[in-house]
Amino acid sequence: MSFLIALAALVFLMFVAYRGFSVILFAPIAALGAVFLTDPGAVPAAFTGLFMDKMVGFVKSYFPVFLLGAVFGKVIELSGFSKSIVAAVINIVGPQRAMLAIVLVCAVLTYGGVSLFVVVFAAYPFAAEMFRAGNIPKRLIPGTIALGAFSFTMDALPFSPQIQNIIPTTYFKTTNGAAPILGVLGAIFIFVLGMMYLEWRRRTAAAAGEGYGEGHGNEPEVVDTKELAPAFIAFLPLIVVFVVNLVLGGFPGVFTGLIDRFYGKSYDLTLAMDHTITTQISGIRAIWAVEMALIAGIITVFIFAFPKLKLTFADGSKAAVAGALLASMNTASEYGFGGVIAALPGFTVIKETLAAIPNPLVNVAVTVTSLAGITGSASGGMSIALAAMADDFMKMAEAANIPPAVLHRVASMASGGMDTLPHNGAVITLLAVTGLTHRQSYKDIFAVTCLKTAAVFFVIGVYYATGLV
Known part of the structure; x- marks a missing residue:
């Protein structure tokens, strides 16, 4: 019975999310409903001592990353740099390769630190224009954008500033460059097979005589590429984010980042009345590196686009803050939900079932991707899984002599x-x-989803076959 209660709470949260209701509202309802069915008298204590504690802890750790990422994406958009980047990539690849061009555009933007949602808005007008010119069915645009923005740059490539690559650093004491070889191999796997799939879909549609189509909704206006910023200036903020992130965070096995060199393993902050606050650096250095990198990127955009930003930043920043609050609170609520569910007797059954998977990496992959699927959120599902089981994963990995960096990369990729x-x-x-x-269009998005899931097990296989990290 206890297992069914925990399962029912998960299914209920998935259902309300699918129906479009706010997770911020319904995550605590789902969690506390499960507590009520287990022990009615424990509901107030579970809300204050578990749900709120976990939720606030998540916000404390990750809200600055959400906020700075949203602001960085917004200034890239307001400055017109995103259009310059898209136009430059298309010129390099060639307009005749519409699918490849859009995938690369989305990949460059997301790997440069731009929010996935901003990338969708930035890339769509160009995608529509190119697909229309190439007479490629419009229904293939979502799958193409999904491959570029929601897959290998989000969680496979090392040093990605996306939140899905940051969360594991807190639990496994790693950097966001963890397991760089495995990450790159996984990214190549997704990119190559994804492009093969998209090209097959395009050729099949062409053979059937299907073109772009008519009567579509939300058709964008033709993109005006006049008076765009020079491409080298538009790319500069993305390069700054990558370089600062790398220098501060370090490169695994090659050089130590400046944060570790300056702060060491911990830092004592002494305030008035001799009150000292000790901060353990190992669990947060990757977060600090990304935050400082995003700040450097924002400053770079302002340096080169201040005349335009001074007119639009006030309103734009409000939209960015609102988006960051919504995204972070959605994930934090799911994290609080996970903390409550993990404390229920029924979750013990789930843990024991998953623990029956003997291979620690397969265990991590199955657990994280299952919860990500249930919650409909990569960061939310991974947060629930790691909050409940990170210590168990680490113990299993240590027993099998598996480096934490491999756990990080597998968990990150499994979340996506x-x-x-x-x-x-x-x-x-x-x-x-x-x-x-x-x-x-969901069929093509789902195909990309299956490729991403397969890539996790491909990476696991490569690790066991070669020992590469």
């Missing part, structure tokens, strides 16, 4: 596996922006 099920917020946003429906 089954997270893009139909109720995922990014999927819903992508379809809304492109004016398409699940019936028209």
Whole structure:
């Protein structure tokens, strides 16, 4: 019975998320409903001592990353740099290779630190224009954007500043460059097979005589590429984010980052009345590195686009803050939900079932991707899994002599596996922006989802076959 209660809470949260209700509202309802069915008298204590404690802890650790990422994406958008980047990539690849161009555009922007949601808005007008010119079915645009923005740059490539690559650093005491060889191999796997799939879909449609189509909704205006910033200036903020992140965080096995060199393992902050606060650096250095890198990127955009930003930043920053609050609170609520569920007797059954998977890396992959699929959130599902089971994962890995960096990369990539099920917020946003429906375009998004999931097990296989990290 206790297992069914925990399972029912998970299913209920997935259902309300799929129906479009706020996770911020319903995550505590789902969690406390499970507590009520287990022990009615424990509901107030579970809310204050578990749910709120976990939720606030998540906000404390990760809200600055959400906020700075949203602001960075917004100034890239307001400055016109995003259009310059898109136009430059298209010129390099060639307009005849529409799918490849859009995948690369989305990859460059997300790996440069721009929010996935901003990338969707930035890339769609160009994608529509190129697909229309190439007579490629519009229904293939969401799958193309998903491959570029929601896959290998989000969680496979080392040093990605996306939150899915940051969360594991707190639990496994790693950097966001963890397991660089495995990450790059996983990214190549996803990119190559993803492009092969998209090209197959394009050729199949062409053979059937299907073109771009008519009567589509939300068709964008033709993109005006006049008076865009020079490409080298537009790319500069993305390069700054990458370089500062690398220098501060370090490169695993090659050189130590400046944060470790300056602060060491811990830092004592002494305030008035001899009150000392000790901060353990190992669990937060990757977060600090990304935060400082995003600040450097924002400053760079302002240096080169101040005349334009001074007119639009006030309103734009409000939208960025609102978006960051919503995204971080959604994930934090799911994290609080996970903390409560993990404390229930029924979760012991789930843990024991998962623990029956003898291989620690497969265990991590299955656990994280399952919870990401249930919650419809890569960061939310991974947060729930790691909050409940990170210590168990570490013990299993230590017993098998598996480096924490490999755990990090597997968990990060697994979070971006089954997270893009139909109720995922990014999927819903992508379809809304492109004016398409699940019936028209979700098949291709799901194909990318399956490729991402397969890539996790490909990486696990490579590690066991070669020992590469």
